Amino acid sequence: MERSLVLVKPDGVRRGLTGEVIRRIEAKGYTLVRLELREATPELLAEHYAEHQGKPFYEPLVEFMLSGPVAAMVVEGERCVEGFRSLAGATDPTKAAPGTIRGDLGRDWGLAVQQNIVHGSDSPESAEREIGIWFPA
Numbered sequence: 001m002e003r004s005l006v007l008v009k010p011d012g013v014r015r016g017l018t019g020e021v022i023r024r025i026e027a028k029g030y031t032l033v034r035l036e037l038r039e040a041t042p043e044l045l046a047e048h049y050a051e052h053q054g055k056p057f058y059e060p061l062v063e064f065m066l067s068g069p070v071a072a073m074v075v076e077g078e079r080c081v082e083g084f085r086s087l088a089g090a091t092d093p094t095k096a097a098p099g100t101i102r103g104d105l106g107r108d109w110g111l112a113v114q115q116n117i118v119h120g121s122d123s124p125e126s127a128e129r130e131i132g133i134w135f136p137a
């Protein structure tokens with residue numbers, strides 16, 4: 001069965017949206033197999049966001065991800081990687097379609113980084129890599 005790593009980012013946790021994100025995941029029929037409220041560390045984020053190192057939004061992204069707790073979860077279900085990305089909507093919350101988490105609940109705050117409530121793995125391979133980072137055996 002496919003798995004995805006989902007994070008409710010610090011903006012989502014601060015705004016009390018963790019339950020709403022979980023509700024949408026479960027309503028879709030996916031199963032939560034791990035769930036933990038975590039403080040990220042610079043080392044963990046360097047691994048998680050390795051592909052973004054050097055991009056203009058990397059430093060603000062790390063600072064944002066360290067600004068409060070993150071709800072980290074492993075979600076399981078048929079094609080749940082693609083499915084959760086559909087639930088999340090486009091990265092830019094202003095462009096995200098209504099009906100999606102970011103489209104319904106997110107907005108552009110005019111900051112250097114998109115504070116877009118959730119992260120979801122972008123492929124089954126990334127999911128296994130990211131699950132190993134956030135939930136080492």
Ligand code: CMP
Binds near residue numbers: 057114118119120
């Ligand atoms: P995420 O899916 O966690 O992956 C990288 C994050 O960087 C992304 O969500 C956004 O929070 C942020 N991000 C991606 N692209 C941009 C961008 N062009 N400008 C600002 N922030 C971005």
